[in-house]
Amino acid sequence: MTTITKKPINPTAHLTPEDVEQIGVELDAIRQDILDSRGEQDAAYIRKVVDVQRKLELGSRAVLLVSAFPPAFVLGTVGLSVSKILENMEIGHNVMHGQWDWMRDPKIHSTTWEWDNASTADGWKHSHNEIHHTYTNIVGKDNDLGYGIMRVDEDQRWYPFHLGQPLWNFINACFFEYGIAAYDLELGKNLKVPKEKRSEAFKNNARNTLAKIRKQATKDYVVHPLMSLPTGSFVPTLVANVTANVVRNLWTHSVIMCGHFPEGVETFEKTSIPDHETRGEWYVRQMLGSANISGSKAMHLMTGNLSHQIEHHLFPDLPSNRYAEVAPKVKALFDKYGLNYHEASLPAQVGSAWHKVVRLSLPNGWLATTNAKNLPGQLKLLSTMATGNRKVRRAAQARLEQLARRQSQVAKAA
Amino acid sequence: MPRTTTLPFPGLVSPDHRERPLRRLALGARRHAAAVAEALATPLVPADYLDVFAPLRPGAELRGRVVAVEPETADAATIVIRPGADWVGHVPGQYLRIGVDVDGVRQWRAYSLTHGPRADGCVSVTVKAVPDGAVSPYLVHRVRPGTLLHLEQATGEFVLPPSADKLLFVTAGSGITPVIGMLRNLFPVADSGVVRLPRSADRDIVVVHLAPSAPTSIFAADLAALDEAGAIHLVSRYDDTHGFFDVADLAELVPDLAERSTLACGPAGLLDALETHHETAGLPLSTERFRAAPVVAGEGGTLDFTRSTTTVESDGSTSILDAGESAGVLMPSGCRMGVCFGCVVPLREGAVRDLRNGELTTAVPGETPPTGVPIQTCISAAAGPCQIDL
Numbered sequence: 039m040t041t042i043t044k045k046p047i048n049p050t051a052h053l054t055p056e057d058v059e060q061i062g063v064e065l066d067a068i069r070q071d072i073l074d075s076r077g078e079q080d081a082a083y084i085r086k087v088v089d090v091q092r093k094l095e096l097g098s099r100a101v102l103l104v105s106a107f108p109p110a111f112v113l114g115t116v117g118l119s120v121s122k123i124l125e126n127m128e129i130g131h132n133v134m135h136g137q138w139d140w141m142r143d144p145k146i147h148s149t150t151w152e153w154d155n156a157s158t159a160d161g162w163k164h165s166h167n168e169i170h171h172t173y174t175n176i177v178g179k180d181n182d183l184g185y186g187i188m189r190v191d192e193d194q195r196w197y198p199f200h201l202g203q204p205l206w207n208f209i210n211a212c213f214f215e216y217g218i219a220a221y222d223l224e225l226g227k228n229l230k231v232p233k234e235k236r237s238e239a240f241k242n243n244a245r246n247t248l249a250k251i252r253k254q255a256t257k258d259y260v261v262h263p264l265m266s267l268p269t270g271s272f273v274p275t276l277v278a279n280v281t282a283n284v285v286r287n288l289w290t291h292s293v294i295m296c297g298h299f300p301e302g303v304e305t306f307e308k309t310s311i312p313d314h315e316t317r318g319e320w321y322v323r324q325m326l327g328s329a330n331i332s333g334s335k336a337m338h339l340m341t342g343n344l345s346h347q348i349e350h351h352l353f354p355d356l357p358s359n360r361y362a363e364v365a366p367k368v369k370a371l372f373d374k375y376g377l378n379y380h381e382a383s384l385p386a387q388v389g390s391a392w393h394k395v396v397r398l399s400l401p402n403g404w405l406a407t408t409n410a411k412n413l414p415g416q417l418k419l420l421s422t423m424a425t426g427n428r429k430v431r432r433a434a435q436a437r438l439e440q441l442a443r444r445q446s447q448v449a450k451a452a
Numbered sequence: 453m454p455r456t457t458t459l460p461f462p463g464l465v466s467p468d469h470r471e472r473p474l475r476r477l478a479l480g481a482r483r484h485a486a487a488v489a490e491a492l493a494t495p496l497v498p499a500d501y502l503d504v505f506a507p508l509r510p511g512a513e514l515r516g517r518v519v520a521v522e523p524e525t526a527d528a529a530t531i532v533i534r535p536g537a538d539w540v541g542h543v544p545g546q547y548l549r550i551g552v553d554v555d556g557v558r559q560w561r562a563y564s565l566t567h568g569p570r571a572d573g574c575v576s577v578t579v580k581a582v583p584d585g586a587v588s589p590y591l592v593h594r595v596r597p598g599t600l601l602h603l604e605q606a607t608g609e610f611v612l613p614p615s616a617d618k619l620l621f622v623t624a625g626s627g628i629t630p631v632i633g634m635l636r637n638l639f640p641v642a643d644s645g646v647v648r649l650p651r652s653a654d655r656d657i658v659v660v661h662l663a664p665s666a667p668t669s670i671f672a673a674d675l676a677a678l679d680e681a682g683a684i685h686l687v688s689r690y691d692d693t694h695g696f697f698d699v700a701d702l703a704e705l706v707p708d709l710a711e712r713s714t715l716a717c718g719p720a721g722l723l724d725a726l727e728t729h730h731e732t733a734g735l736p737l738s739t740e741r742f743r744a745a746p747v748v749a750g751e752g753g754t755l756d757f758t759r760s761t762t763t764v765e766s767d768g769s770t771s772i773l774d775a776g777e778s779a780g781v782l783m784p785s786g787c788r789m790g791v792c793f794g795c796v797v798p799l800r801e802g803a804v805r806d807l808r809n810g811e812l813t814t815a816v817p818g819e820t821p822p823t824g825v826p827i828q829t830c831i832s833a834a835a836g837p838c839q840i841d842l
């Protein structure tokens with residue numbers, strides 16, 4: 039997709055500056071409603087989720103002690119996967135956002151929480167809460183989901199190595215927790231700096247992250263399997279832990295892809311953001327830069343209510359259990375101001391996001407112009423582009439554009 | 453030649469050769485078990501899991517469970533609490549800080565213990581509901597048996613002086629609570645009535661108790677019973693029957709005032725007046741205050757960054773983040789717009805206003821957590837003088 043300012047029809051063109059500020063006022067009012075009614079029931083909710091998650095984790099780990107017995111292996115693995123997902127999504131992510139800081143409970147607080155993930159809470163809070171939530175979907179500023187390693191926008195120049203992008207994305211999904219840790223450290227950027235010139239801050243963060251990874255791996259892959267040794271369940275327990283971590287990684291990766299990546303979610307140009315973005319302008323960017331997943335209560339819980347990604351991005355510090363309640367009001371506001379409330383089922387959003395990954399792994403226009411009939415020719419063109427130099431690529435790109443124009447003329451005529 | 457080996461725990465020195473290997477083994481085993489438990493629980497700690505099942509166990513953070521709520525008057529109740537295993541006990545007259553979740557928000561308040569050591573191992577406090585109070589109405593009217601509370605160990609200097617036998621207690625309203633704790637300890641009440649113990653045989657005690665009216669007076673019946681049994685001499689003054697109390701009347705009510713050590717607990721006005729009176733008369737006085745000077749929220753104020761030893765004047769519309777930074781304080785920050793919580797620091801004392809909705813957050817030492825109240829500096833402005841732990 040093209041950044042919003044380069045689109046033929048800018049979806050915000052019909053909004054006057056007054057509209058934008060009015061949207062800000064109305065969203066602030068929605069937020070205030072929740073703040074005013076936040077209380078005992080919300081506190082009971084998060085405590086319950088934490089309680090259930092811990093019991094589920096302990097129960098699953100206990101069952102895995104005898105995981106040489108296949109039903110125990112299955113039960114324990116499923117339980118541990120669910121527990122890890124709950125811990126990362128509905129608890130960790132949201133607690134670290136400060137959604138529960140108002141309770142003043144030092145045990146459920148953004149400044150003290152550490153989550154069951156390779157990345158450190160501090161690193162995550164910086165890269166996610168500060169960078170991603172502040173600069174949401176600004177190409178070049180928002181590092182979320184591989185903007186560093188992937189082509190996420192037509193305006194990014196295509197290189198042959200982008201052909202591997204679907205594969206990188208899949209590998210990233212499997213090892214997502216390490217991918218996140220690497221983003222948090224800005225590993226790519228920092229490793230380019232010669233060793234002796236790397237900043238103290240980076241070295242410190244890298245040390246902390248490595249220490250965390252070591253502890254996490256020791257727990258899941260050494261100590262817990264060893265506990266199962268007496269029943270001959272070392273290997274099944276190890277496999278269960280690996281599985282649970284991969285399942286959690288694939289799930290979180292999918293949910294996060296759904297949040298900002300499906301086709302139709304807007305991205306923004308660095309230069310299009312005013313130096314002093316108003317609250318209204320910031321709100322509008324969040325409204326257009328996020329996508330929701332529709333589904334059951336259980337699905338909302340398992341996504342950490344990131345299924346309400348739009349609401350989450352508008353109000354990242356509201357308790358997650360209240361997003362469902364504000365969603366209809368937010369949707370009504372989208373309708374009122376003629377903006378597109380991007381919502382679809384999980385399979386549709388995941389499919390759409392993957393479609394975009396594949397489409398952008400190919401030169402602009404290639405996927406759209408390819409059909410069964412012209413496939414051989416298109417493949418040949420692609421291989422020329424993949425192997426040729428810059429000049430060859432530019433010429434081939436021009437051919438693709440010409441083809442696209444011709445196809446659209448034919449379509450119009452028909 | 454005597455040899456002593458210092459074990460990894462300071463202060464643990466084994467003098468006996470035969471005992472040493474065994475004890476070392478036991479210590480080593482315990483340390484290893486702890487290390488394994490930590491490795492199993494990371495990134496949490498084993499306590500996080502144990503708390504799910506046994507919040508009152510030894511080694512846990514100090515907590516207590518409400519066992520009973522006994523009404524005393526229309527707006528006061530005694531809360532009986534079973535404290536966690538690590539409760540070390542108290543001296544009557546001392547108080548207990550209680551962390552209670554009211555409307556989901558953890559609030560800390562101090563309450564005097566209203567008894568001596570109890571046979572059932574429970575502790576009790578008696579709370580008077582302050583109109584519009586955050587915590588006291590909750591404890592009096594809403595808290596239910598089974599509720600988990602957070603506790604600190606008992607503390608306080610307002611206890612019986614060991615030497616003085618001739619005492620005067622001046623209490624007003626709920627200020628009776630620490631005093632009733634001391635009196636109950638001196639004079640336990642059994643089925644047969646007030647028990648006289650050797651430890652209280654020589655005490656000569658006068659209690660001047662003030663309250664707006666007899667029915668609103670907590671522990672009025674207990675005081676009357678003690679008076680009847682001859683344990684104390686009670687002078688009750690009710691505003692509605694006797695008119696407002698004036699400290700100058702004290703000499704008349706207690707003729708041997710000069711021979712007594714005075715312990716007083718009640719509203720600030722009374723205690724201030726008593727302090728002046730006793731100072732002028734050169735008499736010993738010990739007081740317990742229930743309330744520190746209230747925070748008066750203003751517009752703007754002096755920001756005192758305690759660890760950076762920087763102070764800066766700030767108006768009511770500048771964020772503390774901006775004010776601190778412009779004064780050269782190394783402020784943590786992130787989005788600068790209230791979404792990331794990268795700028796949270798503890799407010800030790802004072803009041804701040806949320807720049808988005810005007811909401812006030814206050815920190816009062818002794819009431820809010822000892823570590824301070826976390827505030828987001830980027831969306832908070834000073835609303836009075838503030839002490840910030842940075």
Ligand SMILES: Cc1cc2nc3c(=O)[nH]c(=O)nc-3n(C[C@H](O)[C@H](O)[C@H](O)COP(=O)(O)OP(=O)(O)OC[C@H]3O[C@@H](n4cnc5c(N)ncnc54)[C@H](O)[C@@H]3O)c2cc1C
Pocket residue numbers: 547561562563564565577578579580581582583584585586587588589626629630740741742743744746818
């Ligand atoms: C050492 C110590 C021992 C204490 N022991 C007891 C005790 O045994 N029993 C007991 O009931 N309280 C006791 N208190 C007072 C108690 O800690 C709370 O301050 C009180 O319960 C009010 O809390 P709140 O949250 O209801 O009111 P807040 O929400 O803190 O205050 C609401 C309003 O009430 C006013 N206010 C606060 N406290 C009082 C007060 N004591 N009298 C009149 N107005 C007040 C405030 O200025 C404010 O306007 C003690 C305090 C201290 C420091």
Ligand code: FES
Pocket residue numbers: 785786787788789790791792793794795796828829830831
């Ligand atoms: S700097 Fe982000 S919340 Fe204050």
